[in-house]
Amino acid sequence: MGDPAPDAAAEAVNFSPLDPELADDFWPRNNDLRERCPVAWSTAHWSADESGFWVLNKHQDVMAAATNWSVYSSADGASPVQFDLDIMRMVPLETDPPLHRGVRKALNKFFTPEALTQTEPSIRATVDELIARCVEKSPADFVAEFTSQLPPIVFFETFLDKKASEIGWIMELIDMLLTQPDRVMEAAPQLLMFLSELLESRRAEGRTDDLAGTIAHMGTGEVDDGLDLDERARVETMNLMVLGGMETTMGALAGIARTLGTDNELRVSLRDADSKTLDRHVEEFLRYDSPVPTAGRTLAQDAEASGCPMKAGDRILLNWAAANRDPEKFPEPDTLNFERANANAHLAFGAGVHRCLGNHLARREIRAAVQAISELSVFELEPGYEVKYRPAFARGPISLPTKVAY
Template sequence: MATQAQPAQQFRSAPIAHEALRAHIAEHPEDALRHPHPWDTSRSDIYVENRWQPIFAEMRAAGPVHYIPESPYGPYWSVVSHKAIQHTEALPELFSSSWEHGGITILNPMSDETLAAEGRERFELPMFIAMDRPKHTGQRRTVAPAFTPAEMKRLEHDVRTRTGQLLDRLPHGETFDWVSEVSIPLTTGMLAILFGFPWEDRHLLTFWSDWAGDTEIATVRALDDQRMDILREMGAYFGQLWVERMQAEPTPDLISMMIHSEAMNQMDPQEFMGNLVLLIVGGNDTTRNTMSGIVHELDRFPDQRALFESDAATIPNAVQECIRYQTPLKHMRRTCTQDTELFGQNIAAGDKVLLWYNSANRDEDVFENADALDITRENARRHLSFGYGIHRCVGARLAELQLRVLMEEMHARRMRVSVAGEVERVRANFVEGFRRLEVEITRF
């Protein structure tokens, strides 16, 4: 849809989120987080260095639920087994997702006293994943029609065409960054289509996603004003699109769906921004990083790459196994609403409860030889990468479609992608993925 919305000048000069964080830590090393507890898996160093697996394995061997008394985010409970996470997710009234209780990440909202002392106003971004029933139900139902099987069938031709065209432009026999050349363009383009977003400005969706979804940068108070300004300008841009869609006939894009829904057409600006952040981060970071993870994992497990290359029929299950292995979101947070017992542990009302999906997906009681990639794994679909229960990812089918098509189009071109240089992982306790993945393409 044509639009008069124009990006703010700030977007053209503002740093990328992870570059801003890196620069701040370089200037203020005292702000680097310290983690005295050996089982505090909120620390980002274990993820950027890819050494988190033994820590969770030790925790699972000791029990499904553990209390972490001290961390930069305060005390919390870690739920680390597949069974315990499903059990907790199945009790949404007891273990709340609501932003009013703390939301879905380990981050702590600033206290009223701290806000007053710093002369700040509270800046909340309510979103339906961070709501409890019944409000969650109505808002989720509004966007769910965009992700039905029928919609996936309608979108598949476009997804396949764009994927094929991009793969055909890639260089062979030379090193390039798969993240910037493949994973980001494919997912950003898909988001632009879902929102009916101006195609020439689609790069802004990636920019906003990085600033909104980076839990590490959200802990750096010195970057608060810049982050909030960027999110507000995102809201202003989408606000213009909202006004335009109000004056037009309903269309299948997500903004139009919100406008023409009783559950969402009266959202205040903060709630509108919150749901945009949810849909942008959920649709961008997760699929983007799994697209990179597929390449990295097949390179690490050459026997599995050989299976993939020899038989395209392995692809649907390979997608599920790669999603299990990659686990694009490491955790979700819940807040206990009343005193209860969880697998022998006494959880108090108000306690923060962290559900570690990356640990559940490596649970040896569910997945045999869980630290290995096995694209023929019979129960790969039991992964918890999309969550479980009422908050299971609404866009799961779209993610699966994009990943399946990518693997099918790579196979059709007999494209072998090998890691050939730098591998830089995301420094974060929330999103799992790659900043940079240097590869080289050959044919099999």
């Protein structure tokens, strides 16, 4: 147990983002926490050695914190449960401006909507290939065969010029890191070595035209980027690019697939939907079932949220999920409403300068998947199957046994 609440007005709870019981009773517990104590003091651990942190649950408070990096700093870690930054730091996520701004500027060009438009045909081709595999195996575990496959294949083929057939072992390592944290010391060194060798090869080739080449030359003085980085920071940046968007998008895809697999009327209604309609549905799906529930911050100075005073050095948990179902922001938040005017005000990708760099890529993958699923004659979750979610930094079903047919 952690220290008691530092302020008598704050209710002490034992809220942990990795609690297995939270995974199984997610929305009732989050909704109750937000309504009972907009700012809660959790006695749970936020790192291996430290416990006691604030949990911000209201949309207004979470948005205010996320857009104020100078007070709610990411430099001391942004994970919901913080790993040792001396072992691995996620760059640029776990940095603040000006370093954060410089790294993001170098990477942004690959993730703008304009740059990603050209990826849409290849994304749809990959979606169709994976759907065909599911049809062939039907009933198929849609998580194992589709949602956990699409993001890594798209990333490696689009940004690293690596075919899925060439990096099967890398995908196995990524799956191990995301689903078996107890094996991190086995998987992480292999992945980091691969990324280090990838950056070395880009420098040897003099390539600066792709994502890996850009990262390989960041802060080396060979390009005019105004950065001063060591090789460790470059590897950490490459590692975040590989891992950062995958679990997020995997969770979002699986959550949406669960909904479509149990609501055939909704699925059929999207069969001939135009892009604007699909985009509106994607935003509401993301609000409704937040794939990344929480993020960590540290107070750089004294602050206040919902009238609750907090001290410099305090650890903060931004509860994106609870904020996305705040009835003060989203009326009837526990209901999917695809006519919701402000659905895109959700915080599924965070907010402020640390907003997810790959959010436009994730949206394209999700839209392509929704479109393909809606075109199927059969997409049905096994009747009576109890969907379980694993406790993790990103939220998504563990398995979805699904009948799939053209």
